[in-house]
Amino acid sequence: MSKNKVRKLSNSPFRYPGGKFYARKLILPCIPKHDKYCEPFVGGGSIFFAKPNTKVNILNDKDSELINTYIQIRDNVEDLINLLDGIPASKELHKYYKLDYSPSNDLERAMRWFYLNRTSYSGIMKQANCYWGYGDKYSMRPENWPKHLRTTSGRLKLVKFLSLDFQEVIEYLEEDFFLFIDPPYFGADQDKFYSCSFNLEDHYRLSEVLEKNSSKFKFLITYDNVPEIREMYNWCTSIQDNEWNYTINRTDDQKNKKKLSDGYKSNRYKGKEIFITNYDINNVSGVEPFVFIKQLSLF
Template structure:
């Protein structure tokens, strides 16, 4: 399956709502890699190329990718008959103890599909399923099967991002979606990303900028703009998205934790080390390229 599909997961900070904006900037390529795959919205939304590498440091996430790719029917059978209820969410979160990788993936998948915004950090992994806007359990098998099909022959790893960037071949294209620079990421992510990690990412990309192409998405901050002042293009982007609320959130039960649902406007910058077809000044840049 090479056609676009939706990500199998809900993921905080995922690029589902920005995917069309991002894909417009992606150049032709035959080798694709994501050092921070997360929910993988861009990989699943674009056409699959000859070589694909998905990576993330989150062990449970990566295990779930492996199980979906290699054992989709076993995962479907384990989840067969499941219902989306607070009681089952509580059971998987607090009581269920996986005995193997299949059970670990089943637990992760259930919690991800029924938790608010797909937040998997235990302290903030709250019930967040709604019949009107969440994928129902009876539709999970179709979701798993089509995801498994697209993941066939895809390299999946759990490595530090630096190893991925330094290992891809010359000419590879990388979509890079690290945690935000100024975000309160401790609420949302199992693995935090330090300021030193942000600096290390910038340094590694600078060192490899002449042999690979990359598009990196970041929160719009002066610090990031200064770090990447050597990039070829920086685009300010906005898009609308809505986070729906469960009854508990509507009643303000967890409003103090900043998980209230509202209509938002995503604001980020896209940083590229190449001239894109979406550049507002493409004609003059093309003249430069031709000289």
């Protein structure tokens, strides 16, 4: 018997529409070394989980249900695991937790949110578009949820969570933070995917507050590649084109050949975005990915 070490990137506990899971290897080399880190739109947190923690970590999202779930994973992970214990992934239970279940405390709110997130199509939590989307072949099985929750709980121990408007967060920060900023797309109807709306005024407001505070910290923004955004951020140092392959797993609805309306994509498509920075993106050493090492026994 021999033992080999397997290196595995750290992953978010959630499925999240528009997340940067598939862009991690493109984004990490563009992030300069830093001691203080903030995400004003954390969502699924793929970039936070992909890189090492720093001395100060602030994660914000206006979606209070999402932030509550993060906090319960951080502070009460074993209680959360106990609530989920023995609950199978089923279409009937998905409907029950979506429409009928009434949580009585923050822990039960987190259990409901996590269950729906792991069993919904692409992790979409907007109730009107929160459809059953689990398959044993394509989704993380419930028996694997506890291990993953414990792992991510450990990563969250030193994180400060906020659920505020992005402008409050950016103006709240002291100097020398690095901000990874992943707002909703400019050219898409994000109200179909997210519980909190983000309108045209918000896009302009984000640009204005970043320009006003750009001397305080460094930031990297990921946005859809459209002329309006290029014009909005023409004051920045660098705007770089990037693209990568997204993969969206099949669901029961796809297998049954039902149409996926409301802007859903097919199994594979190209993500074409721009990275916007207030520093020279070509003159940074980048951060190394955070990697778990586990032992595998081979006979």
